[in-house]
Amino acid sequence: MTDREVPADLGRLWRLPAPARLGRPAELDLDQVVRAAVDLADRDGLDGVTLQKVAQALGFTKMSLYRHVGSKDELFELMADHANGPAPDLGDEDGWREGVRRWSAAIRARYTEHPWLIEMPTSGPPRGPNAISWMDAMLRVLRDTGLDLATQVGVLNVVSGYLRHALTLTRQLEQGRDGTGLSQADVEQNYGRTLATLVDPERFPYAAQLFSAEVFEPGPEDDPAVDDFAFGLELVLDGVAATIAAQRS
Known part of the structure; x- marks a missing residue:
């Protein structure tokens, strides 16, 4: 062309x-x-x-x-x-999994700096030079996994989709707390304690077990948004690891 x-x-x-x-x-x-x-x-x-x-x-x-x-x-x-902006140098000495973690953390940092990015409508695949640089960085991370290029693009789409969902949820929760002075940890703690008094163990036995287990009692150093983001990403990466193992076998 x-x-x-x-x-x-x-x-x-x-x-x-x-x-x-x-x-x-x-x-x-x-x-x-x-x-x-x-x-x-x-x-x-x-x-x-x-x-x-x-x-x-x-x-x-x-x-x-x-x-x-x-x-x-x-x-x-x-x-x-x-x-x-352009994708950062992620390094390649620590394996694909750490590379995807760094790639995801860098995306999260850009969206934290410019929260409106998550509200951008998606009308098609990435086209700009900076967008292509992020694609290139992910493909570099995955190049030695044994995955074919079509599967690598699939991994890129799944990871990007997870990031968009997680960042959208974080943004919406922040907007919901706007003006309350409450942190996400405060909201979760209030939620857990309130529902523990309302959920009947005979009617909702498994939900009652959840609320009585103090799952929604974060520690003083915990950040639920960061912890939830990392947990979800690891689940996605476990799926990628399983796909890599299946192709190699």
Whole structure:
């Protein structure tokens, strides 16, 4: 495929040189637009980002942005690729499992820095250079597992899907606690103690056993969100390990 055949939005995502235009040089560039949009999202959330607001933040008219961004959906894709940034060097001396843990922790850190990323609509597979760098990093981690490339992509999709679900749940729980002053540990402790008084062992014998076992009594150093994230990821990795063992046998 030549540059000429690349769709305009994809060309902008990869920062391919655009055809020269007649008239005065543009006072704006695409990176300025994207950075301004990311700053707005960091401050006001994804709902606070519109082409009009981005233009106002830059001191230009909305029509000026269309020279650089074709639509709001395209702006969102540009923002996500910028905010995710390039994948870090994960190292490869500790095996695939530790590599996937590091990859997942790095994704979680980016989403913690930019919480609005979890609200981004998913309209297709990753296309931007930074998104591809994260794909490349996962494939590098899995390269010596013996899994074929199609299965490696399947692992990438499963791990990414788990991360998206876990991070969405964490985000929703944080929003539910907003203004209460309670931590997730406080909420779980209150939940466990309240339900322990309500759940009848004769009606719900197994649930009653759960609530009486003080499962929802986190220790002073525990962070339920971190612990739950790690536990779920290990279950996913156990499944990957089983798939690797099956293919090798």
